[in-house]
Amino acid sequence: MRRVLLFIPVLLAVTLGIVLFAGIGKDPNKLESALIGKPVPEFVLADLHNPEVQLGPEVFRGQVSLLNVWGTWCPACRDEHGDLVWLAEQQGIRIVGLNYKDERELALQWLDRLGDPYQVSLYDPRGELGFDLGVYGAPETYVIDPDGIVRYRHVGVVNEKVWREDLEPVVRKFREDS
Amino acid sequence: MRRVWLMLAVLAATPLWASTSDVYPFDSAAEQERFNNLITELRCPKCQNQNIADSNSPISKDMRDEVYRMMQDGATNEEVTNALVSRFGEFVRYKPRLEQRTWLLWATPVLAVLAGLLVVAGIVLRSRRAAAGSPGLSAEEKARAERILGKDSGSH
Structure with missing residues (x-):
């Protein structure tokens, strides 16, 4: 009996080790979105290109889309822009852009100069939809299914690796379902 | 002197614009x-x-x-x-809600205190039982202890 008790510290250490080991390599800055499995919040926002056109959540209906949150003030958005253009042009992915807390003029110049990967561009200068989505730092990229349900969120730069490993499997899954 | 007053005035003014x-x-x-x-x-x-x-x-x-x-x-x-x-x-939330995922978090302090009490109680009980159970050394042991401790070292 006494000998069995001696194993308690070992057991505790092993348990603690397993718990801590499971945390290694996880980036604590990446939070899972609270909106996974829920519809994109209601919104009415102007089209970036046509100020008089009002858009709502129906822009996500019908096919799987990526929703990319960006701004010209965001250096990491500049990093990923080329990859977004590649995704839109070479991979035929439908990307909805959410221009977040930005100025229309600057945003349009940026798209002119670097290429426009967005089939639809929402203009959110006060960050209203961004706030309802729980955006806490651009760039963020969401996968939205054909019913307008949020399925995945990636915080940070999208590149080929992120696309292959994280986004593409989700996109493919919801494409097949529809 | 004027400088001192100025500095004091600056210090006094700070909390005003620091408040939200x-x-x-x-x-x-x-x-x-x-x-x-x-x-x-x-x-x-x-x-x-x-x-x-x-x-x-x-x-x-x-x-x-x-x-x-x-x-x-x-x-x-x-x-x-x-x-x-x-x-x-x-x-x-800095104060997580009590739910399936967080009950252990909330219960840990209580569990730790209980475990500590158990350990203390165990130690106290055992030392009491030891005190009551063994009435010190037997006469033979006492004699041997004295010999080792050198009570009769003068005889050598």
């Missing part, structure tokens, strides 16, 4: 305090180890604005917190 109350005006001190409590209990999702009262990241400002706006609309503390949790996730 002029950014978010409230009708009563109680509401002001409710606001201050709320923003110290909500965590900034961007800066992670700061509450939204201390953090000056843009997202924290948006969150403070939303807390203020909801309070002006008459929302309760719970409604405000829930509105932010539904957007940013459970992460923004």
Whole structure:
């Protein structure tokens, strides 16, 4: 009996080790979105290109889309822009852009100069939809299914690796379902 | 002397512009305090180890604005917190809700105290039992101990 008790510290250490080991390599800055499995919040926002056109959540209906949150003030958005253009042009992915807390003029110049990967561009200068989505730092990229349900969120730069490993499997899954 | 007065005046003036109350005006001190409590209990999702009262990241400002706006609309503390949790996730609560995932977290202090009490009780019981059970050394042992300790060392 006494000998069995001696194993308690070992057991505790092993348990603690397993718990801590499971945390290694996880980036604590990446939070899972609270909106996974829920519809994109209601919104009415102007089209970036046509100020008089009002858009709502129906822009996500019908096919799987990526929703990319960006701004010209965001250096990491500049990093990923080329990859977004590649995704839109070479991979035929439908990307909805959410221009977040930005100025229309600057945003349009940026798209002119670097290429426009967005089939639809929402203009959110006060960050209203961004706030309802729980955006806490651009760039963020969401996968939205054909019913307008949020399925995945990636915080940070999208590149080929992120696309292959994280986004593409989700996109493919919801494409097949529809 | 004039310089000293000037410095004192500068020091006295600092708290005025350091306070946040002029950014978010409230009708009563109680509401002001409710606001201050709320923003110290909500965590900034961007800066992670700061509450939204201390953090000056843009997202924290948006969150403070939303807390203020909801309070002006008459929302309760719970409604405000829930509105932010539904957007940013459970992460923004500094006080996690008691649920299946968090009961162990809440119970750990109690469990630790109980375990400590058990250990102490065990030690006390055992030492008492030892004191009562063995009445010291037998006569033979005593004699041997004395011999070893050299009580009769003079005979050598």
